Amino acid sequence: MASSYLLPHAQHAPHAHPTASSQPRQHHWSPYTENGGVILGIAGKDYVIIAGDTRSSEGYNINTRTARKIFQLGSGIILGVVGMSADGEELARKVARKIDDYKRNHDKHITVSAAAVMLSRTLYQKRFFPYYCQPLLGGLDENGVGAIYTYDYVGSFEREQSRAFGSAAALITPFLDNQINLKNQFVPGSNGEEPRTPGDMPRDLVEKIVKDAFSSAVERQIEVGDGLQMVTVTRAPPRAEEEEATVEDDDEWTGSTISETLSPLKQD
C-alpha cells in the first residue's frame, strides 16, 4: 500500500515537488477529497437530533443541493457523516449491514452503546488508510435517554450531549456551548453570580436552536447551505398488552421512533 497519500488539508512536503527539471513531472493523486457540509447532534432526556445541510461540494463547485448526510442504520440508530462523502456513505452502508447482522445473529436489537464500540472498531480497522469522515452516532440508550457518540477519523470516541462536525463546526460549536450547555449564562436576577444549569431542554426549543445554528452557518461558510435535513429519534409510545401479543413481527419494534424533516436553507 502506498504510504505517501495525503489528506486534503495536509501540507505537501517541500521535497515532494520535483525541483530539478530533469525529474519527470508527476501528478500526485490523492484518494481523498472533501465534500464540505456540516452536521450537528444534540442529545436530550428522551430524544436525539442529528441535523445536517444537504449541500455537497468539491472546491468551489456545488455538486448537488440535495445530498443527505444523515443515515438510518436500523435498530433505532442514526448516523451523520461529514468529510468525504464516498467514504461516509461506505461507512454508513457497512455499519448498517453490521447492525442488521447483529439482529439476525442474536435476535435482538443492538444497543447504542454496543453500536458505538462497533463503529469505533470499524473506523480503527482502517487505521492506516482511514475513512476521511467524521461520524456522529445517535440513538436512545437502554434507559431511553438520548445519546450522541462522537468520533475522530480513526475511532477514538466518547459520549457527549452536543457536537458539531464539518466545515462550519468552528462557527456552530460556540453557539452550542452557549445555547445548549448554557456556558456564560446566569440565572436572571442573580447579578451574574449563579450560573444557569444545563439539562433538560424541550425538543421544540432545541429544534429552533438547530435551525438557527444552520441559518447562521450558511451566512458565513460557503460550503454550507441549500437544505436542512433533521433526523430525530424519540421514544415510541408504549403499546397496550393485547397489541403486543398480536403484533406478528414483534422483532421490528425498537422502542424508538425516527422521523425526518427537510427544510430549505439559502442557496447562495
Place this chain on the structure above:
Amino acid sequence: MNQHPHGWGRPRDDVYGAYDSSYLNSTQPVTHTQRPIVTGTSVLGVKFQDGVIIAADNIASYGSLARYDNVERLLQVGTHTVVGAGGDMSDMQYLHLLLDNLLIKEQYPADDHHLHAPQVHSYISRVLYQRRNKFDPLWNSILTAGADPNTSEPFLSYVDLRGTTFSAPALATGFGAHLAVPILRRHVPDEAAVKDLTREDAEKLVDECMKVLWYRDARSGVTYSWSVITKEGVETGSKKIENQSWKFAEMIKGYGAQNI
C-alpha cells in the same frame, strides 16, 4: 527439512540447492495509473418530464492533441440505461468490457429480471470506489442516465475516480461542471422544475450547452452523440453544432500576436 530456527520448515539448501526465487516478482514495485493519457472531455445530462437526455462529444485527446475524432463515449447498457464517460478512454473501454460482461451474466437466468439505471450506477460506483481503495483508480467521471420502464421516472447520477457519487436534475462532468451546469440549473433548479421541462426544450438546452462547450473548452469537438431515454427505451443519434458565431472572439485581446 531445515531444522535451524531461522529457516525452520524450509527445504535445506545443502540437499535441494538454493531456493530459486527468480520466477517470483521482480524487484520493481507495482506501478499504477498516475495520470490519464488519452482523455475525453465533458458529458452532459438533464432530466425532463418523461426521461433524460445525455450527450458527449466524439473527441479523444492526447494532451492538447485531438488524437481521435470519432470516439463513442456513450454506451447503452440494457434497454433503459446509457452510461457516458469522461476522463481516460482506455479506462472507459475497460469499464465498457465490465458492463458488457455484467449484462451477459444477467441474461443467463432468463428470469425476466433486468438491470436498470440505478443498478448500473451502483455497480459502476462500487467498481470505481474499490479501485481507488487499491490506489489504482479508473480515471473517469461518469454519468449514468436512465428511465424507469414502468413509471418513466428519470434517473441521473454521477460517479468519479474516487467513488464520489451524487444526483441532481442536471449534471455535467469535467469542464461542463463549470460551463454547462450554471446554464442547465437556470432551467432545472430542482426536481419540481423537471416536471415542467419538455423534451423539445431539454434537447434545445443540451444543444446550447454543447455549443458553449465547443466555444470555450479547447478539448471539445464539433460533433457529439446524444441519447434520450424514456420509458419507451433509448433513442440515440449524432449531431454537429450548427449556427456557430465566433463574433465574440473579436472582443478577446491579449492572448497572442496582435497588431492592434
